[in-house]
Amino acid sequence: MTVGPGCYNHRMTPTPSLSELLSLIDERSAALRAAVDAAGALDVPVPGCPDWSLRELTIHLGEVQRFWSVVVADADPDGAPSHDRIPDPEPLGDLLTWSAESTRLLLDALTQAGPDRPCWTWWGPSGAPMTAAAVARHQVQEAAVHAFDAQEAIGKPEPLPSAAAIDGVAEFVQVGLGSEGAWPHDPARIAFAAAEGSSWPVELSAEGVRLDPTGGAAPLATVRAPASDLVLALYRRIPLDRVQVDGDRAVVERLLAWGDTE
Structure with a gap:
């Protein structure tokens, strides 16, 4: 779809x-x-x-x-x-x-x-x-x-592997980004959508970064790719050009430039 x-x-x-x-x-x-x-x-x-x-x-x-x-x-x-x-x-x-x-x-x-x-x-x-x-x-x-x-x-x-990658998107948001504290930019919503069918709405605000399973408002940007590429992009192992970004690319770039990915 x-x-x-x-x-x-x-x-x-x-x-x-x-x-x-x-x-x-x-x-x-x-x-x-x-x-x-x-x-x-x-x-x-x-x-x-x-x-x-x-x-x-x-x-x-x-x-x-x-x-x-x-x-x-x-x-x-x-x-x-x-x-x-x-x-x-x-x-x-x-x-x-x-x-x-x-x-x-x-x-x-x-x-x-x-x-x-x-x-x-x-x-x-x-x-x-x-x-x-x-x-x-x-x-x-x-x-x-x-x-x-x-x-x-x-x-x-x-x-x-698919099982590692699909859970890896949520784990990166909850732990890697969730431990960074307040989002230092304007509040935003981003969605990550895996080709395998799973997707993850993410809220970025002064309260921090968190998954929002309710969906909420429409995202400013949606990042689409196989789950493995989503994880590798989040960890900055592959460039953003390797995934599809619909909407506000700049907010995705700010997110990927934020935090520790070693």
Whole structure:
């Protein structure tokens, strides 16, 4: 169904279950390692993270997974663990073996915790839950986007899996943008519409950035693309020209220029 700039159907899909999230973390982490292994060299530069090589990208994801394994195990919503509590935060032997162990530590911690265990998160002000399930949800995006980074580095980028990408749009808005605080520009509404059928109306205001499942007023702009391209555009991995923008392109450009996407 083709719709105009001021008319669209909004349909947000439910968040995947914890078991689905764990499978996606495992799969995307393995995809990153497969790309690194195929590169044949660890000093290959990563276009999506210009200051990093494949070695640094792999270490980053491993450190992140080890850190969050301790956060989830601690079940302490009041503070993050100190760095000295993170097990083997840097690889001493084979990099890919260490990376696989990093993923295992995270998956084990999340499995033992269950979805509702409270824990510290950096997105406290966003309104997103501070739970193990929310950590798992974000770690899907961490692994998925960095797997894309590794694949792009070897010249073989692949779309994000549909399940990761469709939830990734909502997760980016709720956590990545929702934790940034007040929208610093004029209030606005933007809609993201995936080719797979899901769509997400987003409210930008002095109260912050939030999903608005009621739909509300017509958006100033609607961004249309396969869900993978929407996520990659939000993380600034692909240019805005790769997606379709109906309506006020400038407000979309301001949104994509705002916030941290590492």
